[in-house]
Amino acid sequence: MNIPFAIRTYAPEILREALKRMYLIRRFEEGAEDSYMRGLIHGTMHLSIGQEASAMATCIELGDNDKITSTHRGHGHCIAKGADVGRMFAEFFGKETGYCHGRGGSMHIADVKTGNLGANGIVGGGLPIAVGAALSAKRLGRPDVTVCFFGDGANNEGAFHESLNMAAVWKLPVIFVCENNGYGMSTSTARSTAVKRIADRAAGYSMPGVTVDGNDFSAVAEAVHHAIARARAGEGPSLVENLTYRWRGHSKSDRNRYRTKEEIAEWMERDPIARFRAELIAHGVLDEAGANAIETQAQAYVEAGIEFAKASPAPGIGDVTRYVYAEAQG
Amino acid sequence: MNAMTDLRLMTYSEAIREAMAIALEADPTVILMGEDIGVYGGAFQVTLDLIDRFGPDRVMDTPISELGGAGVAVGAALTGLKPIFEFQFSDFAMLAMEQIVNQAAKLRYMLGGEASVPVVFRLPSGSGTGAAAQHSQSIEAWFGHVPGLKVLQPSTPEDAKGMLLAALADPDPVMIFEHKLLYKMKGEVPAGHYLTPIGKAAIRREGTDVTIVAGSIMVHRALEAAEKLAAEGISAEVIDLRSIRPIDHATILASVKKTGRLMVVYEGVKAFGVGAEISAMVSESEAFDFLDAPILRLGAADAPVPYNPDLERAAVPQVDTIEAAARRLARREV
Ligand SMILES: Cc1ncc(C[n+]2csc(CCOP(=O)(O)OP(=O)(O)O)c2C)c(N)n1
Ligand SMILES: [Mg+2]
Numbered sequence: 001m002n003i004p005f006a007i008r009t010y011a012p013e014i015l016r017e018a019l020k021r022m023y024l025i026r027r028f029e030e031g032a033e034d035s036y037m038r039g040l041i042h043g044t045m046h047l048s049i050g051q052e053a054s055a056m057a058t059c060i061e062l063g064d065n066d067k068i069t070s071t072h073r074g075h076g077h078c079i080a081k082g083a084d085v086g087r088m089f090a091e092f093f094g095k096e097t098g099y100c101h102g103r104g105g106s107m108h109i110a111d112v113k114t115g116n117l118g119a120n121g122i123v124g125g126g127l128p129i130a131v132g133a134a135l136s137a138k139r140l141g142r143p144d145v146t147v148c149f150f151g152d153g154a155n156n157e158g159a160f161h162e163s164l165n166m167a168a169v170w171k172l173p174v175i176f177v178c179e180n181n182g183y184g185m186s187t188s189t190a191r192s193t194a195v196k197r198i199a200d201r202a203a204g205y206s207m208p209g210v211t212v213d214g215n216d217f218s219a220v221a222e223a224v225h226h227a228i229a230r231a232r233a234g235e236g237p238s239l240v241e242n243l244t245y246r247w248r249g250h251s252k253s254d255r256n257r258y259r260t261k262e263e264i265a266e267w268m269e270r271d272p273i274a275r276f277r278a279e280l281i282a283h284g285v286l287d288e289a290g291a292n293a294i295e296t297q298a299q300a301y302v303e304a305g306i307e308f309a310k311a312s313p314a315p316g317i318g319d320v321t322r323y324v325y326a327e328a329q330g
Numbered sequence: 331m332n333a334m335t336d337l338r339l340m341t342y343s344e345a346i347r348e349a350m351a352i353a354l355e356a357d358p359t360v361i362l363m364g365e366d367i368g369v370y371g372g373a374f375q376v377t378l379d380l381i382d383r384f385g386p387d388r389v390m391d392t393p394i395s396e397l398g399g400a401g402v403a404v405g406a407a408l409t410g411l412k413p414i415f416e417f418q419f420s421d422f423a424m425l426a427m428e429q430i431v432n433q434a435a436k437l438r439y440m441l442g443g444e445a446s447v448p449v450v451f452r453l454p455s456g457s458g459t460g461a462a463a464q465h466s467q468s469i470e471a472w473f474g475h476v477p478g479l480k481v482l483q484p485s486t487p488e489d490a491k492g493m494l495l496a497a498l499a500d501p502d503p504v505m506i507f508e509h510k511l512l513y514k515m516k517g518e519v520p521a522g523h524y525l526t527p528i529g530k531a532a533i534r535r536e537g538t539d540v541t542i543v544a545g546s547i548m549v550h551r552a553l554e555a556a557e558k559l560a561a562e563g564i565s566a567e568v569i570d571l572r573s574i575r576p577i578d579h580a581t582i583l584a585s586v587k588k589t590g591r592l593m594v595v596y597e598g599v600k601a602f603g604v605g606a607e608i609s610a611m612v613s614e615s616e617a618f619d620f621l622d623a624p625i626l627r628l629g630a631a632d633a634p635v636p637y638n639p640d641l642e643r644a645a646v647p648q649v650d651t652i653e654a655a656a657r658r659l660a661r662r663e664v
Contacts, residue, residue: 067409099444100441104440104442110441112444112445117445118437118440118441127401128400128402128429129401129405132403132404132407132409132411134405135405137409139359139387140359140410140411159428162393162401163402165395165398166393166395323438323439324439325438325478326446326500326501
């Protein structure tokens with residue numbers, strides 16, 4: 001039997017943790033959606049259900065010193081990078097205990113301590129910032145790499161092109177990970193993007209570009225693994241394109257008028273979590289009972305996280321201008 | 331220590347260069363970034379020769395990518411470096427508004443104080459070089475509207491150096507609008523490391539009849555006008571604003587209470603500019619009752635900066651227009 005890359009490469013406990021975090025992402029998103037319906041979360045949200053393998057497999061080799069920049073669809077990245085779901089819910093509920101003390105919400109969720117420099121409300125906003133983080137690593141002689149998540153929509157922003165060019169010119173340790181879920185809001189890549197494969201754009205910046213099945217954990221992990229190795233060896237940036245799909249609408253305002261029910265159903269058949277779970281079971285990393293236990297555990301974390309968020313204090317109204325500038329020392 | 335021996339006569343651009351050299355020498359996390367700032371020395375030669383002393387890794391030429399370049403500086407600042415990013419002309423900051431306004435200015439706040447962006451943007455600005463509408467603007471007031479930024483305008487070589495060093499010592503993003511016509515101006519500059527306080531205006535000339543608040547090159551024009559007015563017995567107080575954000579309310583209000591007359595002179599377009607902010611601030615304050623005349627604003631004409639030299643001169647406040655306006659104000663002819 002052909003042993004998939006991830007199974008060959010990572011220790012069983014790492015793989016089980018990855019599955020747990022994928023369930024955590026799924027349950028977190030469902031919990032966030034439910035909390036939104038109940039009025040506990042306001043504003044808007046972009047759910048990443050269906051894209052869990054892309055987030056988790058990309059982050060599996062990253063340590064806390066490695067950085068990521070994330071997107072408006074960033075909950076999964078944050079969890080994959082190691083964030084605590086309780087503090088994430090607290091942020092979404094606008095609480096002082098949240099990662100951003102209630103000032104950021106879903107679209108700016110970050111966890112600087114685990115290397116997540118933040119989601120971004122601006123499409124393409126994180127691309128140059130990721131290159132800057134990689135420049136810091138190179139100049140300061142640190143071994144860390146930066147992963148830059150962005151969507152297919154972002155690949156048509158000028159920031160994408162400027163960033164890839166600079167990263168390549170300066171040979172910086174950054175991995176550009178395009179989560180191509182087929183649409184930027186309602187606009188399909190066919191209607192927005194002149195190349196068929198976004199990874200083909202890498203050639204324009206003299207870096208390797210590969211397109212993989214973003215719902216296949218091993219395929220993503222393998223592509224990113226090679227890109228990280230190249231970055232750590234000082235050979236410069238890479239572009240990895242993960243083909244995936246978001247099951248939910250773009251945001252809370254989406255009425256799904258640009259795609260068919262059949263298309264959605266077809267992609268739901270390719271559930272990245274079910275696939276990874278089956279793979280782990282097939283290769284003896286865990287059994288059915290073990291997988292169920294992991295799933296139950298993820299659910300429990302999410303429930304506890306929501307309770308933590310509910311019980312947390314809100315920021316004081318008088319603190320509305322706090323954190324605009326650094327607080328005066330001493 | 332004898333302060334006199336520590337003062338050297340040097341130009342505004344030499345003072346800025348000295349500040350950068352001191353910072354590069356003292357702090358390995360400081361880097362310079364910008365278009366043609368290496369062997370070329372920058373469009374205005376401000377970074378001249380620094381690449382020879384500090385090498386291309388610390389004095390980095392960027393591609394002509396203002397948005398991306400500014401964003402790289404923001405990302406680097408977020409993760410341990412202290413970049414000084416030079417826009418070749420302040421006009422080109424418009425290509426980088428996203429990274430300056432949406433990212434640099436807001437990251438600390440959006441992340442609830444968990445992140446810091448100690449980046450410095452240097453922006454050669456202003457008219458008077460015949461470079462016309464896209465290379466002559468004074469857009470500093472735009473950034474005064476953005477919480478999270480600090481916005482400075484040095485008018486002297488001493489301040490140009492001290493403000494840059496203060497900006498580097500500041501944990502938040504700072505934009506320094508340097509005036510192109512001041513680069514060659516000479517003045518006394520203290521040696522070594524010192525900080526010009528951010529947010530503190532300077533009274534450049536004391537007076538009793540009218541307060542003129544000005545920034546950057548307008549300070550010099552206001553001082554020249556004040557000198558002429560003195561011959562007629564009109565005593566003008568000239569305040570160098572120095573910092574647009576934060577703005578030094580206290581110094582302005584104290585002066586207005588003394589003189590009862592206020593005029594604001596700036597090179598940006600008059601409407602919605604620094605003058606509007608200061609005028610409103612005074613109107614909302616206890617100094618309002620001390621006013622003996624309406625507040626006057628002198629800013630640029632409601633037009634892009636023109637090419638023709640006479641038109642260009644006419645488009646922004648000059649010594650004679652400042653003098654005439656101050657005279658009318660002092661005589662209560664407004
Ligand atoms: C600069 C900018 N333009 C437009 C938007 C509005 N917007 C938010 S997400 C989005 C679609 C982005 O598509 P993509 O990059 O593919 O990410 P996805 O939502 O598919 O994850 C748009 C148009 C924005 N936030 N920022
Ligand atoms: Mg998309």
